Amino acid sequence: MADNPFFTVSDLPYQLPPFETIEDAHYRPAFERGMSEQRAEVEAIATNPDPPTFENTVVALERSGQTLQRVAAVFFNLASSDASPEIQAIQQEVSPALAAHSDAIHLDRRLFERVTALTNDDTSALDPESRRLLERLHLRFVRAGAALGDEQQARLREINEELSTLSTRFQNNLLADTNASAVVVDDPSQLDGLSDDAVAAAAQAASDRGLDGTYVLTLVLPSNQPALASLTDRDLRERLHRASVERGANGNEHDNGEIAARMVTLRAERAALLGYPDHATYVLEDSTAGSPGAVHDMLARLTPAAVANARAEAARLQEAVGDEIELRAWDWSFYSEQVQRATYDIDGAQLRPYFELERVLRDGVFYAASRLYGVTFTERTDLSGYHPEVRVFEVFDEDGTPLGLFLGDFFTRDSKRGGAWMNTFVDQSTLLGTKPVVVNNLNIPRPPDGEPALLTFDEVRTLFHEFGHSLHGLFSDVTYPTFSGTSVFRDFVEFPSQVNEMWAVHPEVLENYARHYRAGEPLPQEQVRRLLDSREWGQGFKTTEYLAASLLDLAWHETANGQHVDDVSGFEAAALQRAGVALDTIPPRYRTTYFAHIFDGDYSAGYYSYIWSEVLDADTVEWFEENGGLLRENGEHFRRTLLSRGGSVDPMVAFREFRGAQPRIEPLLKRRGLDGAD
Numbered sequence: 001m002a003d004n005p006f007f008t009v010s011d012l013p014y015q016l017p018p019f020e021t022i023e024d025a026h027y028r029p030a031f032e033r034g035m036s037e038q039r040a041e042v043e044a045i046a047t048n049p050d051p052p053t054f055e056n057t058v059v060a061l062e063r064s065g066q067t068l069q070r071v072a073a074v075f076f077n078l079a080s081s082d083a084s085p086e087i088q089a090i091q092q093e094v095s096p097a098l099a100a101h102s103d104a105i106h107l108d109r110r111l112f113e114r115v116t117a118l119t120n121d122d123t124s125a126l127d128p129e130s131r132r133l134l135e136r137l138h139l140r141f142v143r144a145g146a147a148l149g150d151e152q153q154a155r156l157r158e159i160n161e162e163l164s165t166l167s168t169r170f171q172n173n174l175l176a177d178t179n180a181s182a183v184v185v186d187d188p189s190q191l192d193g194l195s196d197d198a199v200a201a202a203a204q205a206a207s208d209r210g211l212d213g214t215y216v217l218t219l220v221l222p223s224n225q226p227a228l229a230s231l232t233d234r235d236l237r238e239r240l241h242r243a244s245v246e247r248g249a250n251g252n253e254h255d256n257g258e259i260a261a262r263m264v265t266l267r268a269e270r271a272a273l274l275g276y277p278d279h280a281t282y283v284l285e286d287s288t289a290g291s292p293g294a295v296h297d298m299l300a301r302l303t304p305a306a307v308a309n310a311r312a313e314a315a316r317l318q319e320a321v322g323d324e325i326e327l328r329a330w331d332w333s334f335y336s337e338q339v340q341r342a343t344y345d346i347d348g349a350q351l352r353p354y355f356e357l358e359r360v361l362r363d364g365v366f367y368a369a370s371r372l373y374g375v376t377f378t379e380r381t382d383l384s385g386y387h388p389e390v391r392v393f394e395v396f397d398e399d400g401t402p403l404g405l406f407l408g409d410f411f412t413r414d415s416k417r418g419g420a421w422m423n424t425f426v427d428q429s430t431l432l433g434t435k436p437v438v439v440n441n442l443n444i445p446r447p448p449d450g451e452p453a454l455l456t457f458d459e460v461r462t463l464f465h466e467f468g469h470s471l472h473g474l475f476s477d478v479t480y481p482t483f484s485g486t487s488v489f490r491d492f493v494e495f496p497s498q499v500n501e502m503w504a505v506h507p508e509v510l511e512n513y514a515r516h517y518r519a520g521e522p523l524p525q526e527q528v529r530r531l532l533d534s535r536e537w538g539q540g541f542k543t544t545e546y547l548a549a550s551l552l553d554l555a556w557h558e559t560a561n562g563q564h565v566d567d568v569s570g571f572e573a574a575a576l577q578r579a580g581v582a583l584d585t586i587p588p589r590y591r592t593t594y595f596a597h598i599f600d601g602d603y604s605a606g607y608y609s610y611i612w613s614e615v616l617d618a619d620t621v622e623w624f625e626e627n628g629g630l631l632r633e634n635g636e637h638f639r640r641t642l643l644s645r646g647g648s649v650d651p652m653v654a655f656r657e658f659r660g661a662q663p664r665i666e667p668l669l670k671r672r673g674l675d676g677a678d
């Protein structure tokens, strides 16, 4: 296997992985070699006869594991965005091995002693980024259990391995059950209300599954399914809604209930081993929030007003439904759309011809970035992604300096998990001499061949959001890979991406991209105004479903050690009831059995992060508005003080340097209609 493409540094531009030559058979040997190489590198550091120095210990650790890094970046992106049974089998095998590998490093006492000795030394000669790296590394060892006794460490290793296996199973089950729960419709008249291209997409989805002649409504994350807003057939709405919220809880071989409960139990046990009362306390110690108490305080400021708004919205919807029918969860979107249309005279479906993917990308997302940061984009059709649908763009700075590569993988596939996200293939680091290679994944329904991809406004916003993460990666200007780009606290990482959403509705940006895909005429000003006004509607629903998921996440992870929950849905119902967010008509944004963020992602005890980051976001939007908006110098200030610094400084210090003040919560309350004003 000398020709395994992971064994050497890619010679493609920016070290783009050589996707064309990568085969499934390369992953196992590359993981094996990557881990054994890093073990040898770490062993050399731990047994170095010289006294520990920053260079021979901390920097040496930063440099270690590059083969592993290369294969892991490619593999885990693929496991999310183009999984196959073979990839899933490899993941099942490799995940616990990686957990054990990470433990072998972080539970190594010899390494820990060297790092501790350096921490106790005089560190004043180190530059600030290096000093922070040392501090963070020491903390990482402590939090991983390096200071524990042998028996406790052995148990910790077992827990970590089991958790990583369970997490992979959760992910694979969710993908399988999501596909199995797709709603098959035989009678096309039942699809009344869907747009022509949504019907075409449903026919395509059916034919992809060998169900020609029928229609398949595929499920997306989160709970609420977009088609519910337009399907007039109430029975079909109910089927679709139930299929969505019962995902992963169907009592079949893909059921995630017991897996989630077991993961919660193990996380609580691990927290106890490390000296914390529960997993949430352990996780939140290492965040900008600091503690579950701080998160609960913040959520408590929002919950009563959000639920009151949701109830007021429900009352208006019930009016629209009429007396004969009781408003149910599967009616919410449908009538909400009607009320919104009547109130603001706006029809989401009529806007879609103005949101064509290519225009939104080039004349919206890229355009805003060019205006703010001076960057330009060139599509590199000579470079390949990991799937034929992946697009590759080279990004240049204002003076023509090459910055990095941006990959876009926009369409939904059965092999792709739900949601939208950003991944990194190559981290920017001046130590390693690497420039960033990042990818955005979305789940836009693929239009039939030859047809344009027309987006909903939500999808437009998602495109801007994910690109905000990409900018965070692309603008990274740090020394150490540990601090590169989006490697910041979880409750800070959504901040730059949320800020980038503001440009989707900025008049100059909107005017530039929102043009009819056929004739190119701009979205009429009147429609723009209505679109912006109409966003006031539905904040009660949106905030409540989000808060419910956040509070559910916290409830699971505040479980004390030694408890095991047998009745997952009962636990969930009780938790929502206790938190004051149990509304029959508004399920949480994620229910336990498909809550991928917390059981198959890094967001356990962290789903609150989105609204926590949104405080910073709303305050930042105010800053841009106070300072003239879409201006090159504003972009530059944001980039220099914040985006370029990754995790190399304390994020709240960076924020204060950017804003010149502490963040205020008022702009968020105002935005979400929670400030008591009309």
Ligand SMILES: [Zn+2]
Pocket (backbone or CB within 6 Å): 465, 466, 469, 494, 497
């Ligand atoms: Zn995000």
